[in-house]
Amino acid sequence: MNGTKANLRNEIKQLAETAFHNKLISGYGDGADINEYQIVYQGKPRHLPLDRAYRFLTALLNRHLRLRSPE
Numbered sequence: 001m002n003g004t005k006a007n008l009r010n011e012i013k014q015l016a017e018t019a020f021h022n023k024l025i026s027g028y029g030d031g032a033d034i035n036e037y038q039i040v041y042q043g044k045p046r047h048l049p050l051d052r053a054y055r056f057l058t059a060l061l062n063r064h065l066r067l068r069s070p071e
Contacts, residue, residue, distance in 0.1 A: 005035075008050050012037050015057035024060050 009030075016028035016039060027040030037053040039046050041060075048056060 005050065008054060009037070012050060012053050012057065015054070015061060019057055019060055019064075022061075022064060024064055025057075 013028075016025065016037070019025045020028060025039055025041050026043065027038075027045070029038050030036075031038045031047045033047070036047045036049055039048060039053060039056065041056075
């Protein structure tokens with residue numbers, strides 16, 4: 001795995017840990033394929049390509065933060 005994918009995987013892991021601790025997902029981890037990441041969302045495991053996993057977690061956390069922040 002090249003450095004860019006390793007960096008992306010590390011960022012995804014950090015985002016997944018944050019989402020898990022905020023109870024937005026119920027599980028996460030490396031997928032069977034090195035280019036995928038598994039995220040358990042609403043009780044269903046999803047095997048997403050790394051770029052989609054990053055976008056999914058970022059959107060999920062951003063939505064969560066917007067809902068929590070007072071206007």
